[in-house]
Amino acid sequence: MKALVINHLTVAYQSMPVLWNVSASIDQGVMMAVVGPNGAGKSTLLKALLGLVKPLSGTVEYFGKSRRTPGTIAYVPQRSSIDWDFPIQVRDVVLMGSYARLGWFSRPGSAERARAEELIDMIGLTAVADHQIGELSGGQQQRVFLARALMQQSPLLLLDEPFNGIDETTERIMLTLLHNEREKGTTIIAVHHDLATVQQSFDWAMVLNHSVVGCGPISHVFTSSVIQAAFGSSHHPTLFK
Amino acid sequence: MFGYWYPLALSLIGSGIIGGISGIVGSCMVLKKQSLLGDAISHASLPGIVLSLLLFRDKNPAVLMIGGAVFGALGTALAILIERTTSLAQDTILGIILSLFFGVGLVLISVVQKCQIADQSIINKFLFGNASLLLPVDIAVMCIVSCVIVGVLVICRKELIATLFDPLFAHTSGFSLTIVNTIFSTLFVMTIVQGIQMTGIVLMSSLLIAPATAARQLSNSVGMMCLTAAIIGSFASCLGTLIAFWLRMPSGPTITILSSLLVVIALLWAPERGILWTKMRDRL
Numbered sequence: 001m002k003a004l005v006i007n008h009l010t011v012a013y014q015s016m017p018v019l020w021n022v023s024a025s026i027d028q029g030v031m032m033a034v035v036g037p038n039g040a041g042k043s044t045l046l047k048a049l050l051g052l053v054k055p056l057s058g059t060v061e062y063f064g065k066s067r068r069t070p071g072t073i074a075y076v077p078q079r080s081s082i083d084w085d086f087p088i089q090v091r092d093v094v095l096m097g098s099y100a101r102l103g104w105f106s107r108p109g110s111a112e113r114a115r116a117e118e119l120i121d122m123i124g125l126t127a128v129a130d131h132q133i134g135e136l137s138g139g140q141q142q143r144v145f146l147a148r149a150l151m152q153q154s155p156l157l158l159l160d161e162p163f164n165g166i167d168e169t170t171e172r173i174m175l176t177l178l179h180n181e182r183e184k185g186t187t188i189i190a191v192h193h194d195l196a197t198v199q200q201s202f203d204w205a206m207v208l209n210h211s212v213v214g215c216g217p218i219s220h221v222f223t224s225s226v227i228q229a230a231f232g233s234s235h236h237p238t239l240f241k
Numbered sequence: 242m243f244g245y246w247y248p249l250a251l252s253l254i255g256s257g258i259i260g261g262i263s264g265i266v267g268s269c270m271v272l273k274k275q276s277l278l279g280d281a282i283s284h285a286s287l288p289g290i291v292l293s294l295l296l297f298r299d300k301n302p303a304v305l306m307i308g309g310a311v312f313g314a315l316g317t318a319l320a321i322l323i324e325r326t327t328s329l330a331q332d333t334i335l336g337i338i339l340s341l342f343f344g345v346g347l348v349l350i351s352v353v354q355k356c357q358i359a360d361q362s363i364i365n366k367f368l369f370g371n372a373s374l375l376l377p378v379d380i381a382v383m384c385i386v387s388c389v390i391v392g393v394l395v396i397c398r399k400e401l402i403a404t405l406f407d408p409l410f411a412h413t414s415g416f417s418l419t420i421v422n423t424i425f426s427t428l429f430v431m432t433i434v435q436g437i438q439m440t441g442i443v444l445m446s447s448l449l450i451a452p453a454t455a456a457r458q459l460s461n462s463v464g465m466m467c468l469t470a471a472i473i474g475s476f477a478s479c480l481g482t483l484i485a486f487w488l489r490m491p492s493g494p495t496i497t498i499l500s501s502l503l504v505v506i507a508l509l510w511a512p513e514r515g516i517l518w519t520k521m522r523d524r525l
Contacts, residue, residue: 050413070415077409086272086406087461096403100414105396132461148410 001064003028003156003187004049009058011041011048017210018044022058024206024215028155029185031178032204033192037231040209042191043078046158049189050075063155071100074149076159079142084134091129093144094119097151112151119147123173139170146174150181157181159190163197175201198222252372252482255380256492259439260448260478262387264470265394266432267449268456269425272405272463276450278317281335282433283445285316287346290367290437294359295352302379305367306434313430316342321426343442370441370493372482379438386435390428394467397424402463439478441493448474451500458511473503 004026011019018041026032034042047053049060051068062068074097097119098112108116120129123143125136133141142162149157157178163171178188182203189206192198198205198218205222206215209230214221270279289312290305297304316338323334350364366374394401404411404421412418433445440448456470481496488495509517 050409052409052412070413073413075410075413077407081409082407083274087457087463087466088402088406089462092402092462093406096406096410096414099399099403099411099416102399103415104400107399152414 001028002026002061003030003063004189005061006049007059007061009045009048009060010056011044011053012056013044013053017056019048019055020211022208022212024212026187026189026204026206026215028063028187029182030204030217031182031188031190031202032206033190033198033202034206034208035192035195035198035230036208036213040230042208043160045208046075046160046189046191049073049158070103071152071154073156073158074152074154076142076145076149076157076162078160079138079164082141082145084141086133088133089130090125090133090136090144091116091120093133094147094151097148100152100154116147116151119151122177123147124169137167139166142166143170143173146177150177155186157186157188159188161191161193163190163201164193195227248373248375249483249486251375251377251380252486252492253479255375255383256372256439256478256482256496257475258380258383258387259436260452260474260476260496261471262390262432262474263436263448263478264452264456264472264474265467266390266428267451267453267474268463268467268470269394269401269405270429270449271453271457272466273425275331276446277332277335277339278320278429279433279446279449281320281339281342282313282317282430283437283442284339284346285342286310286313286434286437287343287367287442288312288349289315291346291349291353291364294363295349295356298358300359300363302376302438303382306382306437309367309437310430310434312342313434314426317426317430321422346442365491366441367437368441368443369491370437370439370444370496372439372478372492373486375438383435386431390431393424393428397421398464401425405463439482439492440496441491444493444497447497447500448478451497451504452477455500455504455507455511458507458514474500477503 002025006022006024009019009022010017034045036042044053048055050073062072094116095108095112098108102108120126125140125143128136133144162174182188199222203218204216205218207213207221207226207230213230214226270276286309289308293305293308320334320338323329324331353359400416400421403416408418436445436448452470452474455473456466460466460469477500478496481499482492485492485495509515512518
């Protein structure tokens with residue numbers, strides 16, 4: 001069974017198509033980078049998968065089902081979309097990851113709290129677990145959101161530019177955790193800007209420029225012809241030397 | 242003596258309840274970045290209150306408040322509808338709703354005055370608030386409504402906080418934003434309409450926003466912010482009512498001035514976040 005099957009998906013903002021006839025089939029347990037030039041529709045694709053924007057046409061199958069149930073997808077948003085002054089502590093943000101499984105009105109219990117503490121320890125933030133999230137560095141904040149996503153124990157993990165503007169320690173911790181998740185069978189899809197690190201961090205890639213230029217294992221897709229078709233001939237010629 | 246103390250005691254109890262519940266609900270409003278919504282709802286309730294007075298010829302606050310609640314909800318629903326169907330910014334829409342409904346309310350007030358249905362004191366009570374006119378039945382209604390509001394907030398705490406902090410996450414976790422936002426709007430309308438008797442339509446939003454703003458300076462969790470805002474709101478309301486009683490003036494302005502003063506103090510001196518506090522810490 002495929003993790004995701006996208007069939008002829010078209011998404012438009014105010015009648016301007018951003019994604020055009022996107023079709024792709026993504027295996028379970030892969031770690032896929034979604035790359036493409038600015039405005040290519042990468043974040044829009046994630047939003048469409050999450051059901052946050054309504055497609056004009058096309059369908060998406062999640063693990064063989066046409067409907068996405070709560071908890072199927074965990075999502076790490078872009079840092080810029082969060083209010084960092086919000087009065088909430090690191091521990092409570094991570095604990096939020098249990099909400100989808102708990103459903104309406106149920107409260108997190110001791111098992112959820114223990115799992116949250118374990119994840120906070122794994123991201124190396126036990127010492128600041130009771131700090132307000134705005135007091136953390138950008139990299140630490142990104143780790144908190146990854147921990148919240150891992151807390152969800154979802155089979156599909158979507159990340160929007162997770163490595164943008166973070167420190168080396170955070171990148172190392174996040175990649176280790178993501179690779180561990182992939183080993184457990186979780187399908188990971190991340191919008192990624194840095195073409196130079198795609199091959200070392202991911203095993204699949206989707207090259208997008210409003211429609212799919214290529215999608216599949218890195219060795220098949222990440223070729224100079226595909227990248228040039230998406231980005232133009234002058235982009236990153238050194239990648240394939 | 243009893244004749245003087247009894248209404249004062251009723252006013253203080255009412256002030257404490259309204260100030261507390263406004264602080265709690267106002268915290269949600271501030272965290273939801275919808276501070277102007279409180280102003281729009283309170284102004285939108287005016288035509289409902291005056292229309293109830295015209296239709297039922299009844300000065301019973303409960304009847305007038307129901308009319309106010311219907312129009313407050315109508316104003317909120319209209320704002321949401323315009324936001325969904327146009328590209329207008331939220332503050333523009335709320336500004337339009339606020340002035341439209343308030344304008345209609347003022348027209349209706351002139352009709353009430355011409356028909357001599359009610360005297361100016363009733364109108365002033367709703368425009369500027371008067372805690373000294375509270376009756377035991379008003380306190381009972383306030384207690385019940387406030388208990389319902391706190392009950393809903395406690396039961397839906399997890400869903401409401403998740404939505405306030407990260408609506409996209411709440412949506413992907415299976416919590417319908419339409420349901421959660423409807424819960425919020427209902428709680429906002431209930432709180433505002435019952436608070437109007439204390440501070441009046443014109444100044445109600447200050448009782449929602451000021452304690453919450455001061456509390457934000459003093460707390461780093463939503464629960465603590467709500468509790469602190471409730472204490473600040475109750476304190477400002479009770480003291481404002483006491484001063485208004487003493488000066489024989491409407492309670493709305495005194496409550497507003499006091500709660501705004503507390504905001505200034507918190508903005509300057511709150512530990513870790515206050516402007517002067519952080520400057521002094523940096524010097525040491």
